[in-house]
Amino acid sequence: MTYQQLFDFIKAQQSYLCVGLDTDITKIPSHLLAEQDPIFEFNKQIIDATAQFSVAYKPNTAFYESQGAKGWESLEKTIAYLNTYYPSHFTIADAKRGDIGNTSAQYAIAFFEKMNFDSITVAPYMGKDSVEPFLGFSGKWVILLALTSNTGSLNFEELDIVDGGKLYEEVIITSQKWGNENQMMYVLGATKAESLRQIRQIVPHHFLLVPGVGTQGGSLADVSKFGLNKSCGLLVNSSRAIIYASPGVDFAKSAALEAEKIQSEMKKYLNEYL
Helix, strand or coil: CCHHHHHHHHHHHCCCEEEEECCCCCCCCHHHHHCCCHHHHHHHHHHHHHHHHCCEEEEECHHHHCCHHHHHHHHHHHHHHHHHHCCCCEEEEEEEECCCHHHHHHHHHHHHHHCCCCEEEECCCCCHHHHHHHHHCCCCEEEEEEECCCHHHHCCCCCECCCCCEHHHHHHHHHCCCCCCCCEEEEECHHHHHHHHHHHHHCCCCCEEECCECCCCECHHHHHHHHCECCECEEEEECHHHHCCCCCCCHHHHHHHHHHHHHHHHHHHHHHHC
16 A cells, blocks of 8 residues: 555545454454354454445454464454455554564565565664565555653663663664555554654654553543644554453444544544644
């Protein structure tokens, strides 16, 4: 997917909502456990219910890998379903990979060629050669971790560096030499919205993936105020607040209502800031 295609879809949907498919088998409605593949059935119904209000989906691979081979099969079925029935939606493998070059190349093949995700989240702290293999695929995106929502971000990401600024800012600045706004995005946690103004000075045109709105307490209003650019430039993720909006048989309907509420607010900001 190209930058322009993503922006065009955002305008068509009047949304920059990414639905996180952090599907925990211990939290899905109990009636689905009788299904042959409960995780996929849950994902399928969530996707069908929320697709009209969203532009992206982000399965967190840990929730699938923890279930062994069957969980990986659920992930493959989920991305195949998205690519078949919702090909305009942007897909993110939230895998947080990043290793020496030949290993990263194998991760890239797995997620880009075998499963056909549009993008993958990548940890940048092993440097250029751990990121570059992901950048060699046409139409695919790297989403680098920059400033995350977790409290442990203080340990490294927010360290002051000798020449001034923060370590996460140096990650963003340095990585500009590896890729451009047509193939690289950055993760910025919604609970760090006050940092968006400074980040936008460094990367005014890039898309930012912003998790943490909803259950984690991030403010969509603040993220939109400081993060939107002339091409929208945001994918705001909500996971638990949408997919676990109800524990009952009405879970998909409840997810749709929550997604619609977020999309309605996003539509207002798009009309206000663009």
